[in-house]
Amino acid sequence: MDHAHAYEHPHQQVLQMHEHSVEIADEMHSHAGHSDHGAMVADFRRRFWLCLALTPPVLLLSPMIQHGLGLGDVLRFRGNGLVLFAFSTVVYVYGGRPFLTGFLSELRNREPGMMTLIAVAISVAYFYSAAVTFGLQGVSFYWELVTLIGVMLLGHWLEMRSVIGASRALEGLVRLLPDTALKLDAQGNMQEVPANALQPGDRVLIRPGAKVPVDGAVAEGESSFNEAMLTGESLPVSKKPGDFVIGGALNGSGAVTIEVKATGEKTYLSQVIEIVKQAQASRSRTQDVANRAAGWLTYVALIAGFGSLGFWLLAGQTYEFAIQRMVTVMVIACPHALGLAVPLVVAFSTTLSARNGLLIRDRAAFERARDLTAAVFDKTGTLTEGRFGVSDIAVVADADEAEELRFAASAESQSEHPIAQGIVAAAKERGIAVPPPASVRNIAGEGIVAVVEGQEVRVVSPGYLTRLGRTIGDPRLRELESQGKTVVILLRAGEPRALFALADIVRPESREAVAQLKRLGISPIMLTGDAEGVAKAVSAELGIDEYIAEVLPDQKAAKIKQLRDRGLRVAMIGDGVNDAPALVEADLGVAIGAGTDVAVESADVVLVRNDPRDVAAILGLSRATYAKIVQNLIWATAYNAVAIPMAAGITFGTGFTMTPAVGAALMSASTLIVAVNAQLLRFYRNKD
Known part of the structure; x- marks a missing residue:
């Protein structure tokens, strides 16, 4: 391989990753008949808005709705049925196309699922209603057809927007x-x-x-x-x-x-x-619970629908009665509630999280967060601010801390070195006025010397004094150095006046974040490339019991894998490019919002406010979201388990026979219950 071609390899990998993300999207939504995920989202959006525009006239022209509103005499006109048929045909052909093509795809793959059920439901509703329009005795269900297609388009639009754009991470x-x-x-x-x-x-x-x-x-x-x-x-x-x-x-x-x-x-x-x-590429692809439930519901609905048709014909009932039984089964099995059970909760959850400074990028990983047992924090930029600052000032017995900081900041005020900037920043944070220095001179690699208010001031490393044959007997120097901190010494008139220890500044929110996680039963772990002494000191300060130090950037993902191999379910919280593989390897990847683009794009959740305390909020919201999803799925499936046998005619001998209209009403009630339950998530508040 020539070198020019080799250097282009990352760009080739971007294209390969884009193809991989499209494959994932196509696998999750092969029914849409599109090869590009972004185009798929836009296509569902266009179809939804058109169907939504046609829904009001279809509802107002439907005899069942007119009768319910008492407006039959006002809204009914000659050719009413033909206009209703025309509008509904547009919705069925244009709005229903993704589901119909998806049904054909599932049929070819011999894997019937949500698309099969939706296609059967809308097709039965459409063709039965068309037959009624052109002479068959019965009740049309055009209103049910358009609302079903509209709700399904909305649900799939919301769902596909959550598919991760893996290619952007590599870009x-x-x-x-x-x-x-x-x-x-x-x-x-x-x-x-x-x-x-x-x-x-x-x-x-x-x-x-x-x-x-x-x-x-x-x-x-x-x-x-x-x-x-x-x-x-x-x-x-x-x-x-x-x-x-x-x-x-x-x-x-x-x-x-x-x-x-x-x-x-x-x-x-x-x-x-x-x-x-x-x-x-190695991530597990979680199969959506709703799709699995829809797969079973597909078989149940098809068997019950056609079974009821055959049974009642063999029992001597009229063809009209038998077809009504089948239509009622298909209509009542329409997956309004099942289709909304997950996307609607996710929509509310996403809105709620955004208001709390959280951006959910991967729904499946976010839902898995309820089972986390460990939270691994990258140190730099996550638990710390990622900037060099003064952590300790140790002065001699008769010295004033603020005064010594003023002299040190003055001497360093014209330097661009990180140590100098940290000392100057410490003085500004304390509101100390820094006088301008005179005759500033660098001591190559070891410090700076300046004249401040007529005094010679030096800010130097301990090694500089050692090379001059001078020793610092202050035990605080060794103590600070043992914590992995960088220590410089301030000399005025040739005499040591203060020790300044500099380190990456710990975020004040980090201590509370660690405490919150412990209360939730989550083990906080710190992962860092810093030396053992630095890691130990920061962990002790924050109350973290386990840390992993001196980890090379390309080893972080392997360390996360080792933790998972121990049986832990791990969240990784980081912000750097080197964190991206670890964010992806973890069960939940959480990126600090101020981190690099790749870290954000590789993460499942982004903390917009740079506040590690939001990790606990993520876990609480994940658990609340999952609870609502489970509640909705239980209701949607339990409703069908009871209603489908009734629709098939199991209550015929009792004097009650469910009509298609009653079945449609019950189905709509089920959808309303799911929608209301999802909205209750608005009242969630993180208690930790």
Whole structure:
């Protein structure tokens, strides 16, 4: 494989992932007769609105509705039945087409399900009603036909919108890479070339603020690189000649030249893409409960319908009576309630969650969240703010903390280094006025020296003093360093005045989030690439009993799999690109909203407010949603179990025979009960 072609591989993977997502959508909704998921959603939407527009006139022209409203004399006119037939034919042909083609697909695959039942129901209602219009004695059911098709189109439209767009996740990854690079020739001349034309051994100039186009090693210059979007590391990483840089990383303030080491599928980013792709492809495909119930209902309705037709004919009843029994069975088995049982609850659940800062992307995973036993948090950017800040200040006995912070912030105020920015930010947060420094000078790699209000002020590393032969006997220095924190020392007039410990700032909401999960019986676990000391300190601060430290970015998904192999049902909460495979591998992937696009697109749920406490809200809402779905499914199936035998004529000897009109009314009542029960979800409040 040539290198240019290899570099194009991520884009090929995007296309493959798009095809995979379409296959999933087609498998879930093969009845729609479309090859593109987005087009399928738009098509159902168009059909729904047209059918909705035709529904009022069909209702008003239907004799049963006219009689019920007492408007028969007002609305009935010559040719009323033909107009009703024409409108209903449009709805049946145009609105019902996805279900009819889906029925043919299920028939070819020998897997009758929801589409078969809907197709049989609307076809029986339509053709029986048409026969009545043109002379058969009986009652037409055009109103039932159009409302059934409208409700089914709405339900499937809502359902398909929840299918995950897997291809966008990989597109988000690819967008991290620049399209062009500044290639240097042997004479040092610079030329802008397509990034996919680079080959190992080429030298590339990375300007300040630019992204690295491919994996490579620093050949000349020094700079810091922000790899947070790739590794989740909160601090920019300093790189010097010989150090490895990752394609997609953002260069800091220094210009460097790198030597290309890997392109195409061998780059770190391409490997992350492949992990996401494999995790997506290996996911279990949960079969919808409503479809399984509809499959059984299909057989029951078909057997009961045609069985009742044959039985009553053999029993000597008239053809009209027998066909009415069959029509009543088919009409009462119309899956209004069953079709709405899941999508309607999901619609209310989605609205409710959005109001609480949650965006549900994968319905099936969200529903599975009710059974979670462990919540794995990525540390950087999730439990922490992802920024370097002052966590501790230790001053000498006679020093004032605010005063020492003022001197340190002044000395660091003109520096772009993360430590300097953290100290300055700490002073601003406390409302401390920072005086301008004079004669600022960097101490290469070890600190800064400045004159502040006539005093020499130094902010330096402990190693700087050690090399000068000075030791810091303060035990707090070792204690802070043992927690994995970066410590700098403030000297004024040559004497140590304060220790500043800097670390990734823990979100104030994280402690409450951990406590909420414990109350729910969920075990919080922290997953981080940081050192053991950092992980231990943060876990202790938050009350997390289990943590996994020093995890390389490409190992996170494997760690999630290991937890699942232990029998845990796992939610993964993260925000970085490196979290994407783990988000997909988990039973529930939850992304912090401020995270990168790929993390959001790979997740099942997005936390818009960057508040880890919303994880508990997700679990509570998931349990409430599932309870409503189960209640609706139980009602829809139990209703059919009772009503279908009655429709078939089991009560004939008692003097009561259910007519098609009564069956339709009962079916509508069942639908209303399901709809009202779904709306009760509006009153859900998270108690934790």
